[in-house]
Amino acid sequence: MISIVDYGAGNLRSVQNTLAELGATYKVIDTPEAVLAADRLVLPGVGHFGQLMGSLDLLRLRQPILEKIAGGTPFFGICLGMQALFSGSDEAPDQQGLNLYPERIQRFPATARVPHMGWNSLTPKPGGKLLAGLTDPIYVYFANSYYAPPVEATSATCEYQFPFSAVIEKDNIYGVQFHPEKSGPVGLKIMANFLELA
Numbered sequence: 001m002i003s004i005v006d007y008g009a010g011n012l013r014s015v016q017n018t019l020a021e022l023g024a025t026y027k028v029i030d031t032p033e034a035v036l037a038a039d040r041l042v043l044p045g046v047g048h049f050g051q052l053m054g055s056l057d058l059l060r061l062r063q064p065i066l067e068k069i070a071g072g073t074p075f076f077g078i079c080l081g082m083q084a085l086f087s088g089s090d091e092a093p094d095q096q097g098l099n100l101y102p103e104r105i106q107r108f109p110a111t112a113r114v115p116h117m118g119w120n121s122l123t124p125k126p127g128g129k130l131l132a133g134l135t136d137p138i139y140v141y142f143a144n145s146y147y148a149p150p151v152e153a154t155s156a157t158c159e160y161q162f163p164f165s166a167v168i169e170k171d172n173i174y175g176v177q178f179h180p181e182k183s184g185p186v187g188l189k190i191m192a193n194f195l196e197l198a
Contacts (some may be wrong), residue, residue, distance in 0.1 A: 002026040002195070003038035005065070005081075007055035014181040015044045015078065018191050035064035038198045041073060044181075045080025047106065049146070050092030052080050066098060074172045074198035082168065082175030083148060091146050100173065101153065105146045108160065114145040116160050120178075122167065128155035130167055130174055130193050140166075140178040140186055148177065 002019055006028045013154045019026045026042075029035060043065070047051055056062045064069055069075050077085055086097045089105035097105075108114050122138040124131045131138060142158065150157055153170035157163040158177070174194055182185035 002035065002040050002042055003029045004115075005035065005041060005043045005061065006030045007052060007059060007061070009045075009051060009055070010045050011044050011046050011078075011179065011181060014179075015042065018181040018188065022188065022192055022195065024195055030059055030061075032060050032064045035061055035068060036075060038068060040076075041065065041068060042078065042137055042182045043081035043084060045082075045084065046143070047080060049080065049083060049089040049090060049097075050095045053092070053095045053097060056084075062098065064074045066100075069100065069173060072172050073175065074194070076194050076198075077173075077175035078181070079144065079177060079179055082165075082177055083146065085168070085173065085175055086148055089146060099170075101148075101151055101168075103149050103151055105148055107146050112161050116142050116144050116147075118142065120158050120160065122156045122158055124156040124167070125154070125162070128167065129169055129197055130176065130190050131156060132193055134186060134189055138186060140176075140180065140183040140190075142178045144177055 022141045040041035067074035083099045153168040154165040155169040158166040180190045
């Protein structure tokens, strides 16, 4: 069963609808005990980095999430949920992320139109698992003013003035900057791939 972390905001309903369309069983959780009991974790996110991390701390979910990830539980971060995996964000300089990647989330430069909104294509690296079975061009739906730089775990990038991390995959940790739940059949396939991997 998929456990969707509810921190009081985010795109829960659309994620639930996508999982339901795939025939997956899921539940929405918001307690440390439920996180620790989860078989698979999904952290959706829209909004502000500081609000997300502050809510996780208020609900005492940060440490249980880290414990589950360290223990090998499959984790899927969506949009802001992926950004939470990094050390921090320019959006909330005083708020620490989950710090699984030491790099920081940065704001697109003043020369870019923000938010980066709408459909854009992905440039996958060979061997990626979340995009398996998809053929170029792969278009997905973005809505982000901040971005993660490419890191070792980056399995696909998106070009918006420069390449940034669109998909990350490392061991049991998966994340996407875009919204698979708003990306039509391509998004459904990506979610299905995570379910199969998990």
